[in-house]
Amino acid sequence: MAIETLPDLIDAAKARRVVLKVGSSLLVDRVGQARREWLDTLAGEIAAMARGGQQVIVVSSGAIAMGGALLDPTLNPRRNLAAAQASASVGQIALAGLWSGKLAAQGLTAGQMLLTLDDLEDRRRYLNASATFAHLLEAGVIPVVNENDSVATEEIRFGDNDRLAARVAQAAGADAVVLLSDVDGLYDRAPGEEGARLVEIVNGIDAEILAMAQGTSGSGLGSGGMVSKLQAAQIAERAGIALAIINGTHDAPLSRAVEQSRGTIFLPQRSDKARKAWLGGRLAPSGTLRVDAGCEAALKAGASLLAAGMVGVSGAFRRGDLVTVVSLKGAKLAQGLCEYSSADCMAIAGKREEQQEAALGYAPRPTVIHRDHMVVL
Incomplete structure (x- = not known):
């Protein structure tokens, strides 16, 4: 059964395996502190999905922001590469602990996976990552994935967790990707403009859809924007994976999006075999x-x-x-x-x-x- 609507994302018969991407601006406030109460509601939704027979992978940003606040909250943690790597090193421990604690409170076990671009560009390492995802998920673990920013450089990094989420979905054999954003989805123009219309379903990304994207992250905390989300959707749609963009700024964002049918869903366009899906998703x-x-x-x-x-x-x-x-x-x-x-x-x-x-x-x-x-x- 194919995924065609937002409610399908929480239907185990249509989306048994789902990748959920959480951006920095949702997880961390402007001074680098975790939004714990909000995360409580999201962890509850993940637990509900697991009880319903779904397997969930979390792709989480936030390590650099959290680590920077711990090292020196008066400085921009992304001011240079060394500062970003050091902030990530500190923040990765804090981020893993945060997710582990929130999921444990729901009776779930978290497992950390730190990846670089090379881990998914190299075929052998890609297959190793795929096997690890399969074992963790079958054991009932929630893998929490982040780019390994403590060692990644401009030449060997994704640069945003949107495309990382799509590549993880490929490696894990997921049915769907959900990108939590600070807007309801893709609009036909800048969301703040008068008359801006939410595009609810995209049946294939073309030049007209690409022209709607805005290239920056509104919060200033993250590294992505609508352009990176559309790039992620292109990777997903070629691999037979549905991708949705929903507003994550509210408590229990999945429930809100599903109940109000509020978001954008990109329908799969084809289903390349495993090797071709890997080739099509490579980024370097x-x-x-x-x-x-x-x-x-x-x-x-x-x-x-x-x-x-x-x-x-x-x-x-x-x-x-x-x-x-x-x-x-x-x-x-x-x-x-x-x-x-x-x-x-x-x-x-x-x-x-x-x-x-x-x-x-x-x-x-x-x-x-x-x-x-x-x-x-």
Whole structure:
């Protein structure tokens, strides 16, 4: 049974496994103190879901904000990388203790998982994370996930927990993701503007939907915004996972959203097999291949990428690295594992098979990216 409405999110028959993302501005106030009474109501809702037969994973922000308040509440904990990492180190213990205590009061056991981008970009580590989620959930544990900000740098971090939540949902085989926000959902313009309309159902993200997003976090505490939420929804919809955005500022936010049918739900668009879902969700390509219009049409029809269709190469990558494929106008078309290094791609770009051996100095491979190792976006 498919998820089609907000009430479906608390129906174990339709959403047995749910990822719940909680942002910093909801969990922590402006001086870095946990909003304990609010969290009591949310923990109660998680317990109700568990009693109803659902398995819940929590993706929680808040470590940097909580740690910064403990180290020095007069300073911005994100003022530089070292300060953010130190604040996260202190805050991760406080955050884990907070969740553990609130869930224990509901008769639930929490388990902490700290992840970096590399943990979900590397196939072997992704599978390890997937196995850990499966074991914890079958044991009745509520995994509490956060990005490992104490070691993550700009090059190896998600940067927001919205996309992390979508990737966790993939790894865990979840049916749905719920992003708790400081607004009711996606509006067709800035929520404060006169006449702004809440978009209740999105059946596929297109250019019109993307244009509605606002790129900043209103609270100033978090690192995401509506843009990151739509990026998370794109990851989810390709993997057959529903994603909802609801207002988390109220007590018992799940119950409120369901009872009032207030929020935005993004419906799944396809259900890629496990490996392709992983490829489609990866966030750190090493380079870009630009292709001509004929190649673009062939890719959309399910073909592999051939050298003759390439018109440009950027980035430095090795054989087997993830690359993005873009159109002549720069629109993202696909991403996949490249059969050649960037230097070899430059050597054979635009050349037919019979010309490639002379350019490479060895017999060419049949494809630049095989369709089995590529996902059309």
